[in-house]
Amino acid sequence: MADKMEAEEGASSSEDAGTSQPAADTGAAPAQTGRLLIFNMLVEKFLKGLVEAGSYQRFARCYRKFYKIQPEITRSIYDQFVSQLHASINAEIQDIKDEGNLEALLESLDKLEREAGDRSEPQWRPSGIPEEDLCSHLVPYLLQQREYLRKLLKEKQQENAGLAVSVLAKREKIEMMRREIEKRQKAWQDLGQSQRELVLSLQGSGDTM
Structure with a gap:
């Protein structure tokens, strides 16, 4: 037995x-x-x-x-x-x-x-030393950031120079307006003084008559 x-x-x-084995699925499965x-x-x-x-x-x-x-x-x-x-x-x-x-x-x-295709150049691989791997990736990024900051600084300097020229021109215009106001004020003062002198002279001549 x-x-x-x-x-x-x-x-x-x-x-x-x-x-x-379980039966295979006969449904159309994606390749x-x-x-x-x-x-x-x-x-x-x-x-x-x-x-x-x-x-x-x-x-x-x-x-x-x-x-x-x-x-x-x-x-x-x-x-x-x-x-x-x-x-x-x-x-x-x-x-x-x-x-x-x-x-x-x-x-x-x-x-x-x-996407890599038939590239023959060696690709990046970790060296096993974290400090070196970090520097190899961080240094190019920092250099790129430095170049960006330099470009930004140059643009700001040019912008500030334009603003300085504009401010200087406005200051000169304000100074010219101040001088014109002083000139007109002096002319009005001279005119007022002449009027007073003329009134006094007219009053003196009337008293003698």
Whole structure:
């Protein structure tokens, strides 16, 4: 009886690859390329290895007594277990991909690779010395900022020079207006003095008569 069970278990284990895997989705799925395709292939390979590690033969040995009584039900339970395990793991992996926006990140890496094209020049890589890496990135930025500040300072100096010329011209205009006012004030004072002298002279001549 035991030898017969082992033979049946061996025959069943040879069918695991064809019967224990869940049916493939027949819906039209978008074509996958690059890193996302590689990632999905690795996931499928992992799931396949996981299912093979938990073969029906090992499952039957763990439930030997039940297998001897109901081998067909044992097989059905195993198939359901593998199918649910496969679906559960896929769902967890999909949740991780959604939470980390993994598909978009992998596609962005593919896009960067495509944009790089056939560049032969070496790309920047960390040197392993944080201070040097920081300086290599910070110094060009600081030089750029310095050049920007110099340009801004030159523009402000030119603007201030124009304002100084404008202020000087207004001051000169104000000074000219002040002199004109003083000149007119003096003319009015001289005119008033002449009028007073004329009135006094007329009054003196009237008294002598």
